[in-house]
Amino acid sequence: MLVFALENSREFGEKIAGELDIALSDHEEREFEDGEHKSRPLVNVRNQDVFIIQSLHGGRQGSVNDMLCRLLFFVAAVKDASAKSISVVVPYLCYARKDRRTKARDPVTIRYVAQLFEAVGIDRIVNIDVHNLQAFQNAFRCITEHLEAKNIFAGYFLEKFRDKEIAVMSPDFGGVKRADDFRKILEKHSGKSLPLIIMEKMRSKGVISGDAIVGDVKGKNVIIIDDLIASGSTMLRAAKACLNLGADAVYAVATHASFSSRAGEILSDDAIREIVISDSIPLKLPHSKLQQKIKVLSVAPLFAEAIKRIHAGGSLVDLLKDE
Missing domain, CATH: 3.40.50.2020 (Rossmann fold)
Structure with a gap:
């Protein structure tokens, strides 16, 4: 198992890695003068279960759209490097509130986001307290793992x-x-x-x-x-x-x-x-x-336990029981 955290979510990723008692895997994020960027893993991901952490919100490092694009490109790079499985850990999922048409010709943006993720080859998305769970689960065709705080x-x-x-x-x-x-x-x-x-x-x-x-x-x-x-x-x-x-x-x-x-x-x-x-x-x-x-x-311990169980074939149902 390898766990990456893109720079926008590095602090949160380090909390998860600490709970798992592992180090985050090395990667590169490079900026170019024309505004473009590239990202790639710096370790061998072939035949590995890969977890990529990125919360999709705007901030000092860029807009929501920039964070989404960076995650998609990194997922694709990991896929091209022959990872066995790719799970994106997205504590906050952008565009989740736009889950239906409220006016004529409105977009259903959460479905478009799902199609982008699936196009680059993710196997699973893990998030927490999405705005509309039914709409989220129906938008994605890959495995969806929904945590609750x-x-x-x-x-x-x-x-x-x-x-x-x-x-x-x-x-x-x-x-x-x-x-x-x-x-x-x-x-x-x-x-x-x-x-x-x-x-x-x-x-x-x-x-x-x-x-x-x-x-x-x-x-x-x-x-x-x-x-x-x-x-x-x-x-x-x-x-x-x-x-x-x-x-x-x-x-x-x-x-x-x-x-x-x-x-x-x-x-x-x-x-x-x-x-x-x-x-x-x-x-x-x-x-x-x-x-x-x-x-x-902090919900990092919850995500860490979920990652551990996903990798080992454990139960997330038991993890989320009201105990």
């Missing part, structure tokens, strides 16, 4: 709220199953019956509306859970609605923190007491006040 988040909040009243909230109707699954884990381990709260949300031309809440939040510590925080406007809107209805405090939880340029101002609002995220995307903190509210939980 809910047990990691649940452990944190079970310790934090041992003797307090908790409610779990979905900030929109689309995230109800995610929130309900999280609620059930908390119920199982706390021995308490916990309410599921749902917030109305409608979006048109980038404008969010709807303020109805289903469920009782009065006197509760409300955990709002979603797959992604970008600007934070959805989380803040839900948090303020909860406080207006008598919630004691509101906590925001999301696996992926892509944090747009507006996130610092929006999420620094006192309506949200704490923001709990994973390290699937390198943390960008656009505002100093926001830094004090962030708690980062």
